[in-house]
Amino acid sequence: MALRIGILGQSGRMGQLLAEEIAAAGATLAGGIGRDGDAPALFAASDVVIDFTHAATAERHAGLAAASKTPLILGTSGLSLAQEATVAEAARTIPVVYAASFAPGVSLLFALAERMGAALPPEQYDAEIVEMHHRQKVDAPSGTAIGLGRAVARGRGRTLEEVGLESGRDGHTGPRATGPIGFAALRGGQVVGEHSLLFTAGSEQITISHRSFDRRVYATGAVRAAHWVMAQPPGLYDMKHVIGMA
Incomplete structure (x- = not known):
């Protein structure tokens, strides 16, 4: 069965590229929403969720991921130390790939x-x-x-x-x-x-x-991380783990 990947922030430029890269990788787009969509339903329908939204939503999305036991790929930048601490707490329950860049x-x-x-x-x-x-x-x-x-x-x-x-x-x-x-x-x-x-x-x-040169490099990296994270135990990871440098 193809991996079902959900997108938080699909309406943006990165969201559109992610949808294209999900298809190119042979995975299934489980759904995609903007900032005001039904995030709990998206987590429930997905094997893994990619989040490229906004720092203000990172804590809520991390909490939803942990509650639904859904691995999370977090590409949102600008998180405060408190927001990062919330993401790290969620990673005690699920695997999370949180990276400053997916290139x-x-x-x-x-x-x-x-x-x-x-x-x-x-x-x-x-x-x-x-x-x-x-x-x-x-x-x-x-x-x-x-x-x-x-x-x-x-x-x-x-x-x-x-x-x-x-x-x-x-x-x-x-x-x-x-x-x-x-x-x-x-x-x-x-x-x-x-x-x-x-x-x-x-x-x-x-x-x-x-x-x-092209935003697609971030989308390709995030989809690669989504496939990789499915085999990982709970924990906080970044792209160096995904590409085998850790």
């Missing part, structure tokens, strides 16, 4: 960011993250940018909250502090997604980057 290349970027964070001490190398997205994006910095910052901080043995986040510098800010990770968010046109991580010291600079 395989971004998972590789995260792995490199963590290794570079460990190798390049903050006393000598300032870490800065620059990202650009389409003009319709509502959150900044992007979830992928935050994921990069967390990877760098993790490599340095700390959390992003502990090392600090400098975003939106403006005016007479004084010299750059040692340790915090800087973020710059650019918005314009229909840029799908561009992220660069820079480590800059007094005598050198290292830059690693990722650029998405």
